[in-house]
Amino acid sequence: MTVTIVGSQLGDEGKGALVDRYGGEADVVVRYQGGDNAGHTVVEDGEEYALSLVPSGAIRGKVGVLGNGCVVNPRTLFSELDDLRERGLEPDVRVARRAHVVFPYHRRLDGIEEEAKAESDQEIGTTGRGIGPTYEDKAARRGIRVADLLDPEVLREKLEYTVERTTAVIENVYELDAGEECDVDALHEEYADYGRRFREEGMTVACGPFLAERRAAGDNVVFEGAQGTCIDIDHGNYPYVTSSNPTAGGATVGTGLGPTVVGDGEVVGVVKAYLSRVGSGPMPTELDSDGAGHTTGDEPGQATGNETDQPTGDDTDAAIAAEIRDRGGEFGTVTGRPRRIGWLDLPILRHAARVNGFTGIAVNHLDVLAGLDKLAVGHAYELDGERVETLPATTETWARCEPILKEFDPWPDVDWDAVAAEGYDALPESARVYLAYLESELDTEVYTVGVGPDREQTIERVDPWNRV
Numbered sequence: 001m002t003v004t005i006v007g008s009q010l011g012d013e014g015k016g017a018l019v020d021r022y023g024g025e026a027d028v029v030v031r032y033q034g035g036d037n038a039g040h041t042v043v044e045d046g047e048e049y050a051l052s053l054v055p056s057g058a059i060r061g062k063v064g065v066l067g068n069g070c071v072v073n074p075r076t077l078f079s080e081l082d083d084l085r086e087r088g089l090e091p092d093v094r095v096a097r098r099a100h101v102v103f104p105y106h107r108r109l110d111g112i113e114e115e116a117k118a119e120s121d122q123e124i125g126t127t128g129r130g131i132g133p134t135y136e137d138k139a140a141r142r143g144i145r146v147a148d149l150l151d152p153e154v155l156r157e158k159l160e161y162t163v164e165r166t167t168a169v170i171e172n173v174y175e176l177d178a179g180e181e182c183d184v185d186a187l188h189e190e191y192a193d194y195g196r197r198f199r200e201e202g203m204t205v206a207c208g209p210f211l212a213e214r215r216a217a218g219d220n221v222v223f224e225g226a227q228g229t230c231i232d233i234d235h236g237n238y239p240y241v242t243s244s245n246p247t248a249g250g251a252t253v254g255t256g257l258g259p260t261v262v263g264d265g266e267v268v269g270v271v272k273a274y275l276s277r278v279g280s281g282p283m284p285t286e287l288d289s290d291g292a293g294h295t296t297g298d299e300p301g302q303a304t305g306n307e308t309d310q311p312t313g314d315d316t317d318a319a320i321a322a323e324i325r326d327r328g329g330e331f332g333t334v335t336g337r338p339r340r341i342g343w344l345d346l347p348i349l350r351h352a353a354r355v356n357g358f359t360g361i362a363v364n365h366l367d368v369l370a371g372l373d374k375l376a377v378g379h380a381y382e383l384d385g386e387r388v389e390t391l392p393a394t395t396e397t398w399a400r401c402e403p404i405l406k407e408f409d410p411w412p413d414v415d416w417d418a419v420a421a422e423g424y425d426a427l428p429e430s431a432r433v434y435l436a437y438l439e440s441e442l443d444t445e446v447y448t449v450g451v452g453p454d455r456e457q458t459i460e461r462v463d464p465w466n467r468v
């Protein structure tokens, strides 16, 4: 069977830990989109491995596949593989022949375009890994695929056309020197070498047939989504998105297996119990000190809580945000920059539940909210006097949405290790009320609850591999 794992919010939901957990029963772990813009740390036997391209399952002896929907930077891939081998591992990684290749000129273009956009405050804040320009070339039908690296003549022919065009763009549109990133001879030498290595190590596969065979042999497959629903190019916060489809539909297009395969399996949405955001962009439930508007709802409070018209954007909110940030370690892993913090946003989650068709959700960081003076969720939005339950299509409209909050009883700080050992029923009652509210609003089940960062601090309520 298959389990697809998708981020429900804006990234940083803790997908890595879940892929790791479900990966234990998997034979094959497949990434279906994105490239080395993703990043996660896997801890195995006390050793820490930071990966951006190699699927995490490869550390644990599973077959890791980069599907046709991925964009593959061979420099990153081989550097990660070499590093793992130096550390005594034997990762088994296969790469789809249909996957597109990230070249140095893609990274260059990524930087150039971000700088150009920054002049009018329109930069996306990309990871600078060349992801967008590679997908652009793919859509424009001038991309170079992994299979092309295997044939030096084909590679040469394709490079000559694409690099000439890229050079013209850099020199004539941006009036910059094209530089070494556009040196066809050097690119050909380096990338034909990667092709040789792919061939010698038997790493490339026809992804769809390969996975179909493994499934026919009874293998369990995890589809590992990178990034999150709100940065999906179709269903995210356009244009502040990545250039691929992290949502569950990407798992079929990006692997060569039909929608019925993904749909026959489980689709698990990873949800952080509050919201965090890196950088700019709308965040209606943000907890800050400037009194961001909170409007009165018109529904009676459920058993769980009441909507409120109490302005809450004050020092208390700033203090709560600081507490959540500290406890949740909400600081960028590279820059150390504090992440923005907000209440859980139900319109985002309703959107994610529909787009991805969740069969279940994994709620992380529940312990981080323990012991707060107050607790709320953004139940809906008010937009121009209308009540809105899900995400609007444009960023500009989303930015005008005011949250309609619903308050909940905060739960106490408890011995989370003991709770994790005992199971779901040992959670404080108010925490179970919060989770039941999510299940009812999203019409799905809570499969796991994270009450701490360690593997044993996740309560498993439903095991998607062994559903009854």
Ligand code: IMP
Pocket: 010, 011, 012, 037, 038, 039, 124, 125, 126, 127, 128, 129, 130, 131, 132, 226, 227, 228, 231, 240, 241, 242, 243
């Ligand atoms: P790109 O994917 O590098 O083109 O970046 C586009 C947007 O997606 C930027 O806002 C990035 O910060 C965001 N992004 C890309 N990869 C990740 C990720 O793995 N986690 C969270 N945000 C990401």
